[in-house]
Amino acid sequence: MNQNKKSRIILRVYLILSSLLALDCLLYFNRLISLRGYYSDVVLYWLWFLTSFAVIVIFWKKIMAKLLLGGIILAIILSILPLMMPFYAWILSTTSLGLxxxxxxxxxxxxxxxxxxxxxxxxxxxxxxxxxxxxxxxxxxxxxxxxxxxxxxxxxxxxxxxxxxxxxxxxxxxxxxxxxxxxxxxxxxxxxxxxxxx
The missing domain is CATH 2.60.330 (receptor-binding protein prd1-p2, domain 2)
Structure with a gap:
């Protein structure tokens, strides 16, 4: 399998994970519905988060990869600024620390x-x-x-x-x-x- 085909597969997996995560968040905030079990949402989030960095590394020459990295870093910095409250919420809700x-x-x-x-x-x-x-x-x-x-x-x-x-x-x-x-x-x-x- 050539490098170009591997890159396309990783991008497809990332887009699928992004869609699943967006749907999971939308259903939870509007209908209180989520994936079954506490850890299923956590695993989905961390798969998306780690795959984001794989996509950034593979497509680094593209402007969208740089924007994605900038968006992730900016979101983390903005969550720390207001007394770290959103940052704590992010850490507690995406790990077992909140359970x-x-x-x-x-x-x-x-x-x-x-x-x-x-x-x-x-x-x-x-x-x-x-x-x-x-x-x-x-x-x-x-x-x-x-x-x-x-x-x-x-x-x-x-x-x-x-x-x-x-x-x-x-x-x-x-x-x-x-x-x-x-x-x-x-x-x-x-x-x-x-x-x-x-």
Missing amino acids: MIDKNLNEKYRAQIVSYSAMAPPWLEVIEKHGLLEKRILKSTDYQLMNDNLNIKIRTAKDIIFNHETDSTLTLTLFYGGPNKTITFNKNNGEVLKIKTN
Whole structure:
């Protein structure tokens, strides 16, 4: 296989990865739908990021390769300037550093405790699986789950346990080793209906 053909194959792979990443971001920000599992989005991003540099090296003589490199460097610099907040969000969301707990609750649901900000506390997400895709159906913060015990926070949970569900509710227990929090959510709007400390 000659060099020209290899370059075209790498460019095609890069364009496919770029399209998949753009579609993944668009679906997540508009519909809360992403690829199944926490690491699938991370792997897709890093494949795109590393392939970007392969394309830059291979097509360095072209102006578009230089513009791509300039765009990547400029995006990183701009994310660092405002107190590094976007930079932290980028690092925490594209690595496992932002993931505290990832738990398959059953064949239908997955739960995770994540934090993509240096300023905001971690939050709980419940995700519904749909084959290769999944959709976030619930997101709860410490503020929503606070009741009589202010020391029991999402970030200190050791496990997430599925209790039961009905057509309109989903009940989980945040396990701390005692006391634990059992929370009933409305599946339609994500509101907390009931919190029981046990």
